[in-house]
Amino acid sequence: MLFRSRDTVWPARLELIPGNRDRADVLLDVGHNPAGAWALRAAVSHLDRGQPLTLVFGCLKDKPAVELAQILFPLFGKVILTPVDSPRSASLEDLLAAAATTGSEVVAAAEAIGALERALQLTPVNGLVVVTGSVYLVGQVRPQLVAGEGTPVESMKA
Numbered sequence: 001m002l003f004r005s006r007d008t009v010w011p012a013r014l015e016l017i018p019g020n021r022d023r024a025d026v027l028l029d030v031g032h033n034p035a036g037a038w039a040l041r042a043a044v045s046h047l048d049r050g051q052p053l054t055l056v057f058g059c060l061k062d063k064p065a066v067e068l069a070q071i072l073f074p075l076f077g078k079v080i081l082t083p084v085d086s087p088r089s090a091s092l093e094d095l096l097a098a099a100a101t102t103g104s105e106v107v108a109a110a111e112a113i114g115a116l117e118r119a120l121q122l123t124p125v126n127g128l129v130v131v132t133g134s135v136y137l138v139g140q141v142r143p144q145l146v147a148g149e150g151t152p153v154e155s156m157k158a
Helices: 034-047 065-075 092-100 112-122 135-145
Strands: 015-017 025-028 053-057 078-081 106-108 128-132
Touching (some): 034 128, 078 112, 092 106
Antiparallel strands (some): 015 025
16 A cells, blocks of 8 residues: 555644635634744745635744734735634734734634634635644634635645
């Protein structure tokens, strides 16, 4: 039996959930450290076709929120910040302070599903919503989006 790692699919690791005529595509990524943020930044830069980009971001309080914000937030026209469903979640105040170091346009949402809904409202159908920063965050929103529709970004290459 031959195993090829390039054929491996990891749900919520650069997972594209296709939109429809009523909703933008959503890219889920469980990146929660600087290395993951740089990988996501590279992927989003590669996918960028000039469409509007919105980020939904939340992380745990033991993560380097300022560094993650500085890596990711400048790529996005809008950033929606939300705490994650964990007692270890970074507070909205801490996330807003991290965002302030980037000059990005931010909106605060009290919880993850509301943040996703707000991002989808703000993002045109031809845009892209990216959800990242915590495994907990992506785990909260993924069931709202996936009904067998997830596609790894790698498979989108023509």
